[in-house]
Amino acid sequence: MAQNKVVGPEIERLIQLLARLPGLGPRSARRAALQLIKKKEQLLVPLAEAMGVAVAKVGVCDTCGTVDTTNPCAICADPKRDRSVLVVVEDVADLWALERAAAINAPYHVLGGTLSPLDGVGPEDLNIESLVERCRSGEVAEVILAINATVEGQTTAHYIMDRLTGLDVNVTRLAHGVPVGGELDYLDEGTLAQALKARTRV
Amino acid sequence: MAQNKVVGPEIERLIQLLARLPGLGPRSARRAALQLIKKKEQLLVPLAEAMGVAVAKVGVCDTCGTVDTTNPCAICADPKRDRSVLVVVEDVADLWALERAAAINAPYHVLGGTLSPLDGVGPEDLNIESLVERCRSGEVAEVILAINATVEGQTTAHYIMDRLTGLDVNVTRLAHGVPVGGELDYLDEGTLAQALKARTRV
Structure with missing residues (x-):
C-alpha cells in the first residue's frame, strides 16, 4: 500500500487500529489519526492517558457481568x-x-x-x-x-x-408497542398488532 | 448526566475524548469505548500503546510541514x-x-x-x-x-x-475537469465549462 511510504509504520499502525473501531472505516480512521496528531496536546495525549487508565482499571463485575x-x-x-x-x-x-x-x-x-x-x-x-x-x-x-x-x-x-x-x-x-414519537406508517405489522392488543384506556 | 452514575469517571472520560474524533458522535463514541473495553487485549491495549508511541515520536517535518x-x-x-x-x-x-x-x-x-x-x-x-x-x-x-x-x-x-x-x-x-467515473448530469456548470474549455484531442 502506498500509505506505507508516506507515513512511518507507527502512524500506519495507529490508523489500522483506529479503523477497527465501530463507526470508523479506513478513510475516517485516517482522518481521526491526522486529527489526533495535529491536536497532540489537546487530544492525543489525554486519549492515550485515558486508554492507559482503562487498560489498568477496567474489568468485568463478578456479580452482574457489566x-x-x-x-x-x-x-x-x-x-x-x-x-x-x-x-x-x-x-x-x-x-x-x-x-x-x-x-x-x-x-x-x-x-x-x-x-x-x-x-x-x-x-x-x-x-x-x-x-x-x-x-x-x-x-x-x-x-x-x-x-x-x-x-x-x-x-x-x-x-x-x-x-x-x-x-x-x-x-x-418489556412492553411491545409504538415507540414514543413513532409514526404508524413506518411501523411493521407485528408491532402494530402488539400495540393494538395491548391498548390502554385513556 | 445519568451516564456518570453507571460507569466510572475513567470510562466516562474515555467516551468524551473519543467523541471528539472526527466521524464519531456521542453515541458512536460509547459504542467504540465499549468495543475497546470488551476487546481489551486485542484492541484497547495495542491502541493505547500505538498512541503512546505516537505521542513520543510524531512531529512536524521542518522542511515540508507534514x-x-x-x-x-x-x-x-x-x-x-x-x-x-x-x-x-x-x-x-x-x-x-x-x-x-x-x-x-x-x-x-x-x-x-x-x-x-x-x-x-x-x-x-x-x-x-x-x-x-x-x-x-x-x-x-x-x-x-x-x-x-x-x-x-x-x-x-x-x-x-x-x-x-x-x-x-x-x-x-491541477487540471479542472470531469472526475473519472463522474456523470455529467451531476456536475456543476463551472466544472463542465472548464472541462469543455480544456478539451483534448482523442
Whole structure:
C-alpha cells in the first residue's frame, strides 16, 4: 500500500487500529489519526492517558457481568438500588441505554449475548447459571427480561423463563408497542398488532 | 448526566475524548469505548500503546510541514524523489491523498491551511515564507499548486503565484475537469465549462 511510504509504520499502525473501531472505516480512521496528531496536546495525549487508565482499571463485575473500573461495579455497590428487582439485559450497551433512560433503579444482570445454536452459542456460554443463582438467593422478587425483541433475544428469554420456573420470582418482559414519537406508517405489522392488543384506556 | 452514575469517571472520560474524533458522535463514541473495553487485549491495549508511541515520536517535518515520526520526514529524506518539482498542498490530508494516488514522485510543501481574512488567517499564519525560501534555492524548477478548488484555496493559490513572480520557477495548477467515473448530469456548470474549455484531442 502506498500509505506505507508516506507515513512511518507507527502512524500506519495507529490508523489500522483506529479503523477497527465501530463507526470508523479506513478513510475516517485516517482522518481521526491526522486529527489526533495535529491536536497532540489537546487530544492525543489525554486519549492515550485515558486508554492507559482503562487498560489498568477496567474489568468485568463478578456479580452482574457489566464492565466498570470497580468490582463489584458502581451499580451493584449502590445501596439505593431496589434489590427485589433484577433487570436482565443481553449486553452492556443495553444496560447503558436503560441507565440513560433512568427508567428503573434496580441492579442488572448482563447475559453477554443471546442463544444462537447456529453460531455455537449455548446456555453455558452466557451468564445464565449465575442468574439462576442470584434468583435462588430469595432476595429477588421480580426478574425483568429487558432483552431485544429479536428472534434470538426472544428464544433466550423463553429459555430463561423455563430455567426460572419453580423459583419464587415473577418474570416480566418489556412492553411491545409504538415507540414514543413513532409514526404508524413506518411501523411493521407485528408491532402494530402488539400495540393494538395491548391498548390502554385513556 | 445519568451516564456518570453507571460507569466510572475513567470510562466516562474515555467516551468524551473519543467523541471528539472526527466521524464519531456521542453515541458512536460509547459504542467504540465499549468495543475497546470488551476487546481489551486485542484492541484497547495495542491502541493505547500505538498512541503512546505516537505521542513520543510524531512531529512536524521542518522542511515540508507534514507530520511523521522522523524529521526530516520520510518523503523529504527519500533520495529517489524528483527535487526539481515541488507540490504545494493545503493540508497533510491532501498530501496523503496524492501519495495514495501515487501520481507524482516529488517532495511536498504543506501550507497548513488557506488564506481566510474573515477567520484572521493571513500569509504569516501559513508556511508561505518557507515555500518562497525553498523556491529561491534554485533547485526547484516547477511548483505544482495542488490546492483545493475552493474560493479560499484559489485565493491562496493566487497569492502564492504573486509571491513567486520574479523567481526562476514555473508555477502550475491541477487540471479542472470531469472526475473519472463522474456523470455529467451531476456536475456543476463551472466544472463542465472548464472541462469543455480544456478539451483534448482523442
